[in-house]
Amino acid sequence: MSSNVTAVSYGLKLSLPDVQRLRSLLTAAGLAVDAETRTGDGRFEVYTADCVLESGAGADTDARLEELRRSVAGSGVDGVDTALVPAALRTAPRKFLIMDVDSTLIQQEVIELLAAYAGKREEVTAVTEAAMRGELDFAQSLHARVAVLAGLPADVVDAVRAEVRLTDGAAELVAAFKAAGHAVAVVSGGFNQILRPIAEGLGLHYWIANELEIVDGALTGKVIGDVIDRAAKEKYLREWAAAEGIPMEHTVAVGDGANDLDMLGAAGIGIAFNAKPAVQAAADAAVNLPFLDAVRYIAGV
Structure with missing residues (x-):
């Protein structure tokens, strides 16, 4: 029994020896490499190999793919990540992209920016990091962090909104998915007052956050x-x-913290973006580049 899989490797630099090593790695993992391409835009480079996965009689293809993902992730090229993606997802006529916001779609953690106005940034940052590592219940930690904002004038929200910056490649990623006819959404443990203008400016199909x-x-x-x-x-x-x-099976989820784990696990492919170690270990793929639009190469957009 066989299935078509695409291996996508990406890093700041991919030399010819790197590509040769990646090809050997895929072959050793039991993937028959077919067509190959190399692309780059000056920021990062991508190697794509269409492969056939021989899962064996009666074998669970998903389980075999998961086994190969871990094998490839653990023995790849330094500075290069490799995603193994079902070809059916990459070639799907319509896909659904959903992303986390703080430290994914945008560069900052909004609660930390707000807490700075209350003189509590370091305290709140420590709680945020523990929550993102999965050490604290997210809802409880959010209530505790928001409590320190009591009494701040509402115009600090406008000031924080002006500080927020999209992650490099975020606008390009959204535009590419939309231009190809796919749907794009974000779901955030942050706040609607900050997210609303960002979502409207990007023309997202769906979005929600806390109020x-x-x-x-x-x-x-x-x-x-x-x-x-x-x-x-x-x-x-x-x-x-x-x-x-x-x-x-045709959905793509992207996030960086423990709060994203259920979403990453449910999607056709879950991608950890510059994520905490536990999230990288649980996700189907990891992007450790500063450019969010690397996701489009994984998804075949």
Whole structure:
């Protein structure tokens, strides 16, 4: 029994010896390499190899693919990551891309920027990092972090919004998916007041985040409604993909923290973007480049 898989390797530099080593690595892992391409845009380089995976009689193809992913990830070329992607996902007529926001779509953690105005940035940063490593319950940690904002004037939100910067390649990634007719969404444990103008500016199909409560022109230190946690992120992925008529096998999820793990696991391929070690270990693929649009090469867009 066989299935078609595409191996996509990407790094700041890919020399000919690197490519030869990658080809040998794929062959040794049991992948029959067919067509190969090399591309680059001056920022990073990509090697793509169309392969056939021989899973063996009665073997579970998904389990075999997972085994190969771990084998390739553990013995690749320094500075180069390799994603093994089902060819059916890369060639799907419509795909659904969903991304985390803080430290993924944007460069910063918004709660830390807000906390700086309360003189609590270091304290909040420590809690955020622990939550992203999965050491704390996300909802509880969010409530604790937001509580330090109580009493701040609402105009600090505008000041923080002006500080936010998209990750390099984020706009290009969204534009490429949209131009190809795919759907793009973001789901965030951050805040609607910051995300709304970003989502509207990028023309995202779907987006959601938490809502900061503001009363009489000041932050109350609370959020309104249910917290967008890891379970909610998976829920919205499934709901939005279904609304678009796109099967889960053709979805791509990108994130960096423990709050993204359910979403990454549910997607057709889950990609850890400059992520915490535990997230990289659990994801199907990892991007350790500063350019978010490397994701489009993995997805075949």
